[in-house]
Amino acid sequence: AQYMMGENCNYMKPYMLIQEMVREGVFGDVFYTEGEYIHDCRDLLYKTPWRREYVYEKRGVTYGTHSLGPILNWMEGDRVESVCCAGSGRHNRDLKGKEMAGDDVAVMLCKTVKGHLIKIRTDFASPHPYSLNFTLQGTNAAYEGSHFSKNQDDIDFIWINEESEKGRWDSLSKYEEKYTPKLWRDIDEKARTSGHGGSDVAIMTDFIDSLYEGRTVPIDIYKSLDMTLPGLVSQESILENGVWLPVPDPREW
Numbered sequence: 001a002q003y004m005m006g007e008n009c010n011y012m013k014p015y016m017l018i019q020e021m022v023r024e025g026v027f028g029d030v031f032y033t034e035g036e037y038i039h040d041c042r043d044l045l046y047k048t049p050w051r052r053e054y055v056y057e058k059r060g061v062t063y064g065t066h067s068l069g070p071i072l073n074w075m076e077g078d079r080v081e082s083v084c085c086a087g088s089g090r091h092n093r094d095l096k097g098k099e100m101a102g103d104d105v106a107v108m109l110c111k112t113v114k115g116h117l118i119k120i121r122t123d124f125a126s127p128h129p130y131s132l133n134f135t136l137q138g139t140n141a142a143y144e145g146s147h148f149s150k151n152q153d154d155i156d157f158i159w160i161n162e163e164s165e166k167g168r169w170d171s172l173s174k175y176e177e178k179y180t181p182k183l184w185r186d187i188d189e190k191a192r193t194s195g196h197g198g199s200d201v202a203i204m205t206d207f208i209d210s211l212y213e214g215r216t217v218p219i220d221i222y223k224s225l226d227m228t229l230p231g232l233v234s235q236e237s238i239l240e241n242g243v244w245l246p247v248p249d250p251r252e253w
Contacts, residue, residue: 004207004217005224007069009132011202013184013192014156014172015070018136018143020179022074026160027138030074034135035067036121038128042095055124056100060085060235061108066132067120068110068227069219074136079226080110080118084244085234092125100125108234111244120230144169147197225250 009015022030045052055062072079087103094100104125110118129148136143141160148154156172164170183206184198191201210217229247237245 002211002217003221003224004210005065005219005227006203007065007219007224007227008196008199008203009066010069010073010219011183011199011206012070012147012197013180013199013202014145014147014154015073015134016181016184016202017172017176017179018145019070019073019076020181021141021158021175022136022138023076024179026141026179027136027143028140028161030136030138031116032118032135032137033071033074033116034119034121034133035064035071036123036131036133037063037066038121038123038126038131038133040126040128040130041124042092045094046096052094052100056094056102058235059087059102059106060238061106061120061122061231062102062235063122063124064108064120064231064234065227067122067134068118068230070134071118071136072223072227075112075114075116075118078112078114078116079249080230080247081113082111082244082246083230083234083237084109084242085237086242087238090125092127094125103238106234106238108230108237110230110247143172145172222250 021027041051085106085108088105089103090100091104105121105123108120110120112118132147134145141158144157146155157169158172159169183202187198187201192198194201206218233245233247237243
């Protein structure tokens, strides 16, 4: 049996394109990233009660893998070594007026083994349109991306030193032809418009291909824990007034 974590954000086309550009050296040395997952899910609390206990009643980053997954792909060969976390307090209630114990906004700072810095923000209870936001900064290029619900266009901007116009962002689409990974090139048009922008098909395709080809699954148990453990430790940090705490390396267990 093979285990693979189904983190579909890792397979969204813009984030895989950025991963290819990082691998090709376009960004130079990547040293800072941000990820924000803002999704008011209060309408789901009574349809999926588990969300209350695991997402809304706990303090800290309770759902950080949507952000950390792509980020750790961009920082390949690195992992989060320590985290600290702070919250905004609770200002919103559920849609029936019931109070919730968790913070509206949780912000986690992460230091990696290689000394890089990551900032993660989650917010699942504030009145705010769905937004999945990323920042990536390297010594030679920068990326800003925001993905929204279906009623408006996504935004993916990139700036490359000595290639982009000074002071002006380029659209990431300018580099699709050169850097789109083979996995996405092989997905037909129907798959591209399927769930989560085609990422559901992409992740299943990659998983099945890895089994047939006898290679390690793309998101194995160690990578899964690398993107999960920082959030769990953040829940301890926030209860200790934001103290920096170590994140264990599951490879040493």
